[in-house]
Amino acid sequence: MTTPYTIPEVTLDEIKHLVSQRAIDGETVLLNMGPQHPSTHGVLRLLLELDGETVVTCVPDIGYLHTGIEKNMESKTYIKAEVMTDRLDYLNTVGNNFAYCLAVEKMIELDVPPRAQAIRVILAELQRIASHLIWLATSALDVAAMSVFLYAFREREIILDVLELVSGQRMMTTYIRPGGLWRDVPVEFDAAVRNILDTFPKRIDEYEDLLTKNPLFLDRTMGIGKISAEEAIQWGATGATLRGSGPDWDLRKKRPYSGYEQYDFEVPTATEGDVYARYLVRIREMREALKIVEQALNKLPLGPVSTNDYKYVPPPRSELGVSMEALIHHFKLWTEGFNVPKGSVYAAVESPRGELGVFLESDGGPKPFRIHWRTPSYNNLEAMPVMTEGLLIADLVAIIGSIDIVLGDVDR
């Protein structure tokens, strides 16, 4: 462990191979944009080599939020480990649960009833809108548009009210469980979601009025942070970071899961690959998400919300007093957990940031033998130094906002 309370110094020798010759000559300045900074969206440390205000090299230093989730999940049963999955990408909590449950259900070949699939889609799309609202709020705040911050958080409260109605918790819901959902949605769900569908399009118009044709915003974002499609793919970027440069790679269309193929929506793309293009892509994604929620809500089928297979899904409490098998299944699930066949799978969902994938390997026991999270912010952050060559520090701040990273995702 590090000796407490002394900051390890980064000397020039350690990063000599990463910075240009000018830093070693002393011509350029090495600046630390530290872990605690208002514009780094979390605990990200950037080592900048500056020539005046221009960034010559940018080296990210991560690990300040490393939580050891992958190792910690190996010591818990599958149901209990799901609690930790919420805390990875904490702006897309429903999506993390979704990816985990898809992987577990793929391993044990469990079918999810259609009502559960539709509600999963509705909640995932609402979470996408909530995550894009925070992106909009914080990246607009970084380019000094503070009213957008207050408006976007006001809208997000309405979505969090729906999540709280359904699961009791605003953020870490753990509502999507292997086999379906935790419990059925209450009767007020329909009215609450319809309220969102009625009011949000006008609110998104408000944000567009404030930013899209604003000459100050255009000045700070047009032509900044360009990345071409080939480079983005080489660096493994997915999500809006890739779609802003051209390719329409969206897992909801290419590898549909949980019934996405029934819904009619578009995948917005742009061609310039700069900060403004990614902004436009995400605003349009919010509108498309509203379309998906409307279609799913209109077609919401009736039926159960979990499979009947009590070996994997806990039986309802009403049956515990009546049926002996239900009692035994309940007991086994809570003490030992369910056993998963030996093998390994990879399942992925489209999170608001890109491809969120789970690589799950099991050795036949009740605990995950190895779980690895392919998180989108990790790769998007690795692609960031390519976008910042030759730009000013102020542009760097706008670029970090546009790639929409969440440090919980990067460090796990």
Added chain:
Amino acid sequence: MDKQLQPIVQKLKKEFGAEVTEFRGDVQVLLASEKLIAASLKLRDEFDFALLSTITAVDYWPEESPRFHIVYVFNSLSKNLQLMLRVPVAGENPTIPTLTEVYKNANWRERELWDMFGIKVDGHPDLRRLLMPDDWNGHPLRKDYPLGYEEPQFTFNYEEIDLSKPHGEV
């Protein structure tokens, strides 16, 4: 298996002596570590697997050989295909060749392999710790590394645990 994936997998089998398994629709190809770079160059150039999604490792301790399986997940955007490569590595002095020449984003993923598993990567331009502090001892994701669990404090062991923890002072 996807129809387009069949000929690709057959070619890999013939040229590199790979073993192919399919589990729940995912295709996994087991390769030796010497053939890794050639196989990935072929996948990138000939079969257009342009996106390397992730590199990770699985630790099978206490089995010593192979102790680790390194897993590479490749994606092809144009053909919409996914392929996983598994490379077995022995427990004594584990090393694999680097993929940074072929795919640029292998850089951080291989640093994470060194940090979390202690697998040395030959030819990596910048092999140092990524997620743990620079002076950390040990490789956390190995199976013989303890979880670092702290006993919960109940009333019967309150004093004992309190005395063993540091406390911040002004």
Added chain:
Amino acid sequence: MGVEQKLGEMGAVTTTLEQAMNWGRTRAMWPMLFGLACCAIEMMAAQSAHYDMSRFGMELMRPSPRQADLMIVAGRVSRKMAPVLRHLFDQMAEPKWVIAMGDCASCGGVFNNYAVVQGVDEIVPVDIYVSGCPPRPEALIGGVMALYEKVEAEKIKAAA
């Protein structure tokens, strides 16, 4: 003819020095922007329009520790971040207070492993612990009000 009659005409109030100091300290306490993880999002939500924290004097959050009184440690503190946290705490000027927001800052939370410091009171002295994962914005505001009660009950200590 005592002080009481004079009070109405002169417009004066009487108080003790302690009460006046503590009144000043609580009415405009500026928190430091130290959001680490998920609790930071709830802290931002507490700051914005719905659960306004500016009502309690916390109009702005100062990123610089030299200008802040209160450090709200919001989120899990990893072993790599621990020295940075202490460094920032040392840079804050007296008087300073610490709120440990959330379960991870209070006691390590869900994560009982090698990478997370089990409670931020291993590093800095904590005044108020707010529990929850993440605590609701109202819970954070309740914690802030509990801190105000604590500060208002403080006595002046002679400098050691």
